Amino acid sequence: MAARGRPRDEAARQRIVTAATSLFVRDGYVSTTVGAIAEEARAAVKTVYAAYGNKLGVLSAAHDRAVLGDDEPMPLLEHAWVRALADGGSVETAWAEAAGHLAESTARSAPILTVIHAAAADPGVADLQAQLRRHRHSFSLGLARILLRLPGAAQHASTSRVADILYATMTAESYTLFVTERGWTLEQWRAWAHDVIARELTANAAPA
Template sequence: MGGTTQTDGRRERSRRTAAKIVTAARRRFVENGYVETTVESIAEAACVSPQTVYYVFGTKPRLLDAALDATIAGDDQPVALIKRGWVDAVETATDAEGAVRAIAALAVAVLARVEPMLEVARRAASVPEVAAIYDETRRRRRLDQRQLVELLAGHGHLRDGLAVDDAADVVYALMSEELMVSLVTECGWSVERFGDWFADTLVAQLV
C-alpha cells in the first residue's frame, strides 16, 4: 500500500511539473515565437532546470506539440476532445439546431484558445519538425470534426440530402482559425459576435 501511495505521489508531482512547463512554454512561444524561444527561457519561466525540460519532453518540437495539445483540450488530461463531457450536450439535444449550436459553442471556445499557438506553429513551419506538427494538428482537427458530423448524422440532425462527406467539408472550412482571424482580428469583430454568426452559419449549412 505504501509503495502504491508513493508511486501515485511521484506521478502527480511529475504531472504538475509537466503542466507547469507546458504553461510556461505556451506563454514564451506566443510572446517570442518558436524559433526565438529557447528551452532555457522556458525553464526559467517554469522555475525548473533546462535538464528537467529535456527529461520530461526530450526536444523543443515535442514541447511545442504538448503545448498545442494542452491548449486545444484546455487542460493536461490525456482525453481526446471528442470523448470529453461537452459531447453530452450534443447527445442530449432534442433538436438539430440545439445540437449544432452546442458544437458551434465548443468550436469557438477552442479556436479562441488555440489560434495564437497555431500561428506560432504556422510561422515556424520552415522548421521540418514544426511543419509536421502543424500538419498533424490540422489532420487531427479534421478527423475530430468529421466525428462530430457523424454524431449529428447518427441522431438524424443533418438536413435531408446532405451527405456526411459534404457536411464534414463545410465544417472543416468554417471551423478554422483563418476565418476567426479574418473576422475578429482583421475586421474587429468581438469573439461573442463571431460566435453568434458562426452558430447561425453552421445551423444554416447543416440543418
C-alpha cells in the first residue's frame, strides 16, 4: 500500500503523516499543499518529498496508518492478530476477535477514506481509491478463507460470498452512515456487523 522511501528521522516521518492526516481531514486533499504539510510537521518540504514522493504518497501513507494503527508497511493479513485467528478455536470465537479489530480499524480510517472519496475526481486519487478497494477485497477473501477453515464454520458456506459480505459490511461508508450520521455507538455498529457476517459463517452464531 504505502509510500516509497523513508527519511532517516523516523520521528519526522511520523510527524509528516500526523500533520497530513489532520490537514486532509480539516481542509480536504485538494486544498492541502505539501508546503502546509511540511510546516505543520516542522519538517522541510524536501523531507516530505524524499519520504513519500508527492502529496498522493502522503495520502496513501495516512490511509495505511489509519487502517493498520501503526507505520509498519505490512499487509493486514500478515499482522499478528490475523495470523492468530487460525489458532483461535471456533469460528465464532475467531470472528468475534476479528470483528473487534476491524471495527476499530474502520473507525480510525473512516475520516481519511472520506477524504479520498471526496477527492476522487483527481485521477491519481481515483487510482489510489481503486487500488485500496482491491486490497480490501483481497483481505476480505483471505480472512474468509481463514475463518471458514475453523471448527464450527458452515460446511457449505461460499468463501466468495462471505468475502463479498465482509467487503460490503465492514466499510467506512457503513460506519459513517450508522455512527456519524445516525448516532450509533461504535459498539452498536460492531455488534450489527458481527451478527450480519456471523450468520454467513455459521448457522449457530449467537448475537454479539
